[in-house]
Amino acid sequence: MGGLYFDIAHLFAGGLVLISFILLYQDRLYALLNVFALQAFVLALSVAWQAYVQDAPHLYITAGITIAFKAIAIPVALHRMVSRLGVHREVETVVRLVPTMLAGIALVALSMVVMLRVTGSADPLAREDLAFALSVVLLGMLMMVTRSNAVSQVVGFMSLENGLILAATGAKGMPLVVEISVAFSILIALIVIGIFLFRIRERFDSVDLQVLDDYRGESR
Amino acid sequence: MPLSGYLIGVAALLLLTLAALLPRPIRAGTVVIYGGSLGVTAVLFASALWQLLSGADWMALSLPLGIPWLGANFRLDALSAFILAVVDFGAVAASFYALGYGRHEHEPERVLPFYPAFLAAMNLVVLADDAFVFLLSWEMMSLSSWALVMSHHQVPGNARAGFVYIVMASIGTFALLLAFGLMAGDVGDYAFSTMRAHASERTVTGVVLALALFGAGSKAGLAPFHVWLPLAHPAAPSHVSALMSGVMTKVAVYGFLRIVFDILGAPAWWWGLPVLAVGAITAVIGALLGLTQNDLKRVLAYSTIENIGVIFIALGLSLAFRAHGYGAAAALALTAALFHVLNHSLFKSLLFFGSGALLTATGERSLARLGGLLNRMPMTGLFMLVGCVAISALPPFNGFVSEWLAFQAILLSPVLSSWALKLMIPAVGAMLALAAALAAAAYVRVFGIAFLGRPRSDAARNAVEVDRFSLIAMGTLGVLCLLTGVLPGLVIDALGPLVSQLIGTAMANQSQLGWLAIAPIAESRSSYDGLLVFLFITTSALMAAAIIHRFASDVSRIAPPWDCGFPDPDSATQYTPESFAQPVRRVFSGLGFAASETVDMPRPGDQRPARFELRLKDLVWDYGYQPVVSTVFTIADILNRLQFLTIRQYLSLVFAALVFLLLALAIWT
Numbered sequence A: 001m002g003g004l005y006f007d008i009a010h011l012f013a014g015g016l017v018l019i020s021f022i023l024l025y026q027d028r029l030y031a032l033l034n035v036f037a038l039q040a041f042v043l044a045l046s047v048a049w050q051a052y053v054q055d056a057p058h059l060y061i062t063a064g065i066t067i068a069f070k071a072i073a074i075p076v077a078l079h080r081m082v083s084r085l086g087v088h089r090e091v092e093t094v095v096r097l098v099p100t101m102l103a104g105i106a107l108v109a110l111s112m113v114v115m116l117r118v119t120g121s122a123d124p125l126a127r128e129d130l131a132f133a134l135s136v137v138l139l140g141m142l143m144m145v146t147r148s149n150a151v152s153q154v155v156g157f158m159s160l161e162n163g164l165i166l167a168a169t170g171a172k173g174m175p176l177v178v179e180i181s182v183a184f185s186i187l188i189a190l191i192v193i194g195i196f197l198f199r200i201r202e203r204f205d206s207v208d209l210q211v212l213d214d215y216r217g218e219s220r
Numbered sequence B: 001m002p003l004s005g006y007l008i009g010v011a012a013l014l015l016l017t018l019a020a021l022l023p024r025p026i027r028a029g030t031v032v033i034y035g036g037s038l039g040v041t042a043v044l045f046a047s048a049l050w051q052l053l054s055g056a057d058w059m060a061l062s063l064p065l066g067i068p069w070l071g072a073n074f075r076l077d078a079l080s081a082f083i084l085a086v087v088d089f090g091a092v093a094a095s096f097y098a099l100g101y102g103r104h105e106h107e108p109e110r111v112l113p114f115y116p117a118f119l120a121a122m123n124l125v126v127l128a129d130d131a132f133v134f135l136l137s138w139e140m141m142s143l144s145s146w147a148l149v150m151s152h153h154q155v156p157g158n159a160r161a162g163f164v165y166i167v168m169a170s171i172g173t174f175a176l177l178l179a180f181g182l183m184a185g186d187v188g189d190y191a192f193s194t195m196r197a198h199a200s201e202r203t204v205t206g207v208v209l210a211l212a213l214f215g216a217g218s219k220a221g222l223a224p225f226h227v228w229l230p231l232a233h234p235a236a237p238s239h240v241s242a243l244m245s246g247v248m249t250k251v252a253v254y255g256f257l258r259i260v261f262d263i264l265g266a267p268a269w270w271w272g273l274p275v276l277a278v279g280a281i282t283a284v285i286g287a288l289l290g291l292t293q294n295d296l297k298r299v300l301a302y303s304t305i306e307n308i309g310v311i312f313i314a315l316g317l318s319l320a321f322r323a324h325g326y327g328a329a330a331a332l333a334l335t336a337a338l339f340h341v342l343n344h345s346l347f348k349s350l351l352f353f354g355s356g357a358l359l360t361a362t363g364e365r366s367l368a369r370l371g372g373l374l375n376r377m378p379m380t381g382l383f384m385l386v387g388c389v390a391i392s393a394l395p396p397f398n399g400f401v402s403e404w405l406a407f408q409a410i411l412l413s414p415v416l417s418s419w420a421l422k423l424m425i426p427a428v429g430a431m432l433a434l435a436a437a438l439a440a441a442a443y444v445r446v447f448g449i450a451f452l453g454r455p456r457s458d459a460a461r462n463a464v465e466v467d468r469f470s471l472i473a474m475g476t477l478g479v480l481c482l483l484t485g486v487l488p489g490l491v492i493d494a495l496g497p498l499v500s501q502l503i504g505t506a507m508a509n510q511s512q513l514g515w516l517a518i519a520p521i522a523e524s525r526s527s528y529d530g531l532l533v534f535l536f537i538t539t540s541a542l543m544a545a546a547i548i549h550r551f552a553s554d555v556s557r558i559a560p561p562w563d564c565g566f567p568d569p570d571s572a573t574q575y576t577p578e579s580f581a582q583p584v585r586r587v588f589s590g591l592g593f594a595a596s597e598t599v600d601m602p603r604p605g606d607q608r609p610a611r612f613e614l615r616l617k618d619l620v621w622d623y624g625y626q627p628v629v630s631t632v633f634t635i636a637d638i639l640n641r642l643q644f645l646t647i648r649q650y651l652s653l654v655f656a657a658l659v660f661l662l663l664a665l666a667i668w669t
Helices: A003-025 A029-054 A058-085 A097-118 A124-146 A150-170 A176-204 A209-215 B003-021 B026-054 B078-104 B114-127 B131-152 B158-184 B192-197 B205-220 B229-235 B238-263 B269-292 B296-323 B327-362 B378-391 B398-411 B419-451 B468-486 B488-503 B530-553 B577-587 B619-644 B647-668
Strands: B059-063 B072-076 B596-600 B611-615
Touching (some): A003 A029, A003 A097, A003 A124, A003 A150, A029 A058, A058 A150, A058 A176, A097 B647, B003 B114, B026 B078, B026 B114, B072 B114, B072 B131, B072 B192, B078 B238, B078 B468, B114 B131, B131 B158, B131 B192, B131 B229, B131 B238, B158 B205, B192 B238, B205 B238, B205 B269, B205 B296, B229 B238, B229 B296, B238 B296, B238 B488, B269 B296, B269 B419, B269 B577, B296 B327, B296 B398, B296 B419, B327 B378, B327 B468, B327 B488, B378 B398, B378 B468, B398 B468, B419 B577, B468 B488, B468 B530
Antiparallel strands (some): B059 B072
């Protein structure tokens, strides 16, 4: 495997981490969704590149599914939901953006340290991929934790799942059926979450989860 | 009978459980279930006894059940044959007794299904040859006996008894699980044979010993884990109480023997210390608290604790002697322990049957409302007297022999090289003597208050003798108490094979001594002849009676005119159970139980009655359990806050845990 293959794979994986940071920085819902679509697109490119490098044609199917569902279907669906919900378009944060970004950098450093140390004997491409994938997963979780708006939590969850796909394709030999079932479960999760969003909205006129907590009579 | 025969017997008992669940007229159900259990356990008893006496080869059997790579292993060796015989004899007696007693049960459908299951579980525990089968049947034994304890759940206090019991039983089983896990060790094979083979590689034997002492000891009633026993055993119907006290505690002793004497390997010098200490404390606590109880069945339950203490003292002696290389002394101590296992199962069953008979006849368990029953229930009274004398360790009955053997072993302790043991064993001996004396006082109290004097209630005044089944069951046990006391040599010889299985040597054969005597060490040193003692006691008692009748009864007597010999016809002027126990209670009030007596005397002229109030409690509750309980509650209160977090906070928890683990990985690798 030549240096170019490795560099390009590295570029895509690093791009995913970078886009995760962009996701963290967004303060508008529509922009958030667009960036999420971009992340899914880069993920699809990365998966397709892996398919080419590993000579594994079934990964092209994964890439196709990623483009169709994550880059197109889910962002469009979320766009329509947001406009139909009629909530105001700002991302409500719990922790301010700058500390969040700093925490994100720390998490990336952590995942690098852990992964590079643990997977010492593995193939360098897989090592880098796994390290980046863990960063994406952690950043997605960070997003879920630091946002109080339900839509941005959904996006955090989906981007976490992007990290999982990246890890899965980096490691050779993941069966197609697993990937497809993961993709479909994500779609079903979206449907369920969408229904819940509308129910919450119907009841509380907002998708800010803070309202739910207030309703339960809890104070933070 | 091959080993599969025993398992078929167990299966038959389980079938009876299923049969008891079918709807049917209550009377027939009682007869079928108890009759069926009687038949099955009689066969099991006979073949186990034959197995033990004939010295037949050990049998092992592996069935493809349970965990795939382990299967279900069963084994019948001399030790299991002996315990099996004890278990099944107790079951035979209880089933026979229940043929009569069970008819008085108000809700037989609460008792009948669990009774055969309980018997089956106890049989299985003894037959098990791997940890899986052992723990499964052990837990089945706990659960079925719990159901039996809860059968009279409307009676106040029984629900709490059941709760305390199930908690203690679960913790005990958990301890045994850990013990087996440690013994399986790196090998990871849970068959007893494999564990036994790897005994020498084991390093954490002390922990296993502690866990076994806790796990099996809590089931047997060792202090300080005894608190459930006086609550739970009396709560069950009397024949089940007899089984729990007389038999289930023996299964627990079996569990301890199997783990510590058989699987764990050669003992270290200090193993005897904790066992001796716990046994001695248990014996004294059981005897002391038993003396102050008013509920007859509770007195019996506390006395079970005392007897378990005696058994564990003997086991601790055996461990100590064995670790120091005195095989003969170890065999003597172990024989004493096993002999006491047999004896206690006999007389404790007898006494619980007797308490059941009193319950049937009077509806009373409180000693303070009994009295004068010897005239009304002469046969029950006679058998209870036999049981009381036997458990008080008076010759010529069997209790004396086993405790005498234990004392003989204690007297051998100066040969031990360890100073800790040298100093401790005489103290243990003193505590054993104290416990024996207190137990004797407790049974004088039981018999005197319940059977002598005048009735303290109308129920006792109108009592009539119980049914024939109960009497035959009690009578058989009473005769056996006498026989094993008079002919102890036969029992000691029968115990020989299992003692040599566990220790390597056995006591010398006793049958060559003349006059059916026994000599534990050497005839020149000490010997006991039950038959001679029996004959002497009988003849001297008969002669004394004849002399008194001849010379005293015929003399004309002059009765005092104002009835001073029999002052007040009111039965309240007699000794009460509380007043009988008062001296002991006063002496030990600070040590054993926080007894507080308050007298509320009305002022002169005030017409209200004076009040005397007595409060007793088991100090283990205050100093042993209360701290644990409050700690658990504090932790639970803190953890309870976790139930009321927001979604985001839950997510943050998961996230924080993940980051923490990753950090740990980053730092420590």
